[in-house]
Amino acid sequence: MNRHTTLITGATQGLGRGIALGLAARGGTVLLHGRDSTRLDAVAAEVRATAPAAAVRTYLADLADLDQVHAMADQVRAAEPRLDALVNNAVAGGGSEPLRRELSRQGYELRFAVNHLAPHALTRDLLPLLTTSAPARVVNVASIGQDAIDFDDVMLEQDYEGLRAYCRSKLALIMASFELAAELDGTGVTVNTLHPAHLMDTDGVREYGLTPATSIDEGVRPTVRLITDPELESTTGRYFDQFTDARAHEQAYDIEARQRLMELTRSLTGSPELGS
Template identity: 50%
Template sequence: MRPLSEQTILITGATAGLGRYLTDRLAATGATVIMHGRDAQRLAQAHREVVAASGNERIETVLADLAALSAVDALGTELAARLPRLDVLVNNAGVGAGADSSVRQESSDGVELRFAVNYLATYHLTRTLSPLLARSAPSRIVNIASAGQQAIDFDDPLLTQSYDGARAYRQSKLAMIMLTLDLAEEFGVGQITANAIHPATFMDTAMVREWGITPVNTLADGGEATLPLITEERFDEINGCYFNTTEQERANSQAYEPEARRCLRKLSDELIADALGGN
């Protein structure tokens, strides 16, 4: 593991919530932190605040709407060409069940929104950046998942027949864990390690408040549970695991089914090919 001051860390959804907490803490170590956001004004303001608080001038920004696969593709391509190395990718950006969980929403590509942002963008960005991560080895992928998980119905994976926002959210978070296990098998210790974490229960974030839920945990609770996966040397040897805060646990059983993961990969590749015109 390289010293944090020599590492480059990309955090998606870095302008607020858990992503911002992690950015603040990592910026203070002297790491090069690349902050992703989808709103230019909020991203610029967050960048100014992080630099002012940390004194770290090596904080960069990237702008992309992860609800559009063309934007995800452009982001990954840009970073792969621009960065000399990438030590850690933190896939944190996401959307919750929505204020009205009975209303089905779609991305600009016609994909159910939770699946598109929480999982499919993570899948495509991670796949695009994998060669850069491999060249920077040993490197890490940290996927911000959830204890709220539900098996994917591959007869209706995008919930076109029967929609519920909470189920859509839970399916998308399980899909992130399934991706984590695939990545762990593909690369392994010594190259790229991949782990997933439920950082805390109902942190004090805009997403939780949108649901009308009273927060249970603070951002610091979730942030301090997540930071070891990014910063601690022992995670050079930990791979393909799901953590519920600080404890390793088993995820929903579907995550460990090879055929379910194969179906998910196939669906993901088809959706991406359709959105990007097969390129």
């Protein structure tokens, strides 16, 4: 694992920071993403201090802006010789004002944009680097909180509520993970998704007004397992509830719904199918 290179989005706090520290302790290379340069530099310094043998590099981007997502992917491809794992961890939670509907830079509902469109676009843009580094892994951090997507109102313009938007965006991420895993079958790049832990002690949980029930470390361990466990090298297209291979929301197994989602996603992000 000494030369293992992993990009972690949302690495400046919470689960992302914990994953970065856990992987750095193994002596690999960690690429940290954040949207705040001060916090990003602080976490990078912390990782270097706690794991001197690790290599640490940083990438700055606001995932609520797809232009910045694409630009960051370009920077990673230009600077990094390999990428063994991509962890799409950055998240927009339910929000401190759950009834206030927010939009991304491109005018899309914010949770759908940050939690689904951004990881899709970033993964697509980094596929050339991931495939040349194969075996490689994509790990998408989802949630046990999942809600069916209404294709007549994907952006929740009616009856908006932040937690509902969050749950729909996380189901979209799972559905896209299953589609990409099937598309990449045979390339050596695996795609899995997981619910890391229930109500971890994060800013997002507290911001929404919920009471944390577990530590961040409870979510770090199953996530790092999906990134590094040799026994999972060929496992792909699965949803895990922590360490357990589990079943996601029923809509995730609706092929027609997944295809509708991916057609919409490609049109919103400008991301082509593999080989296009």
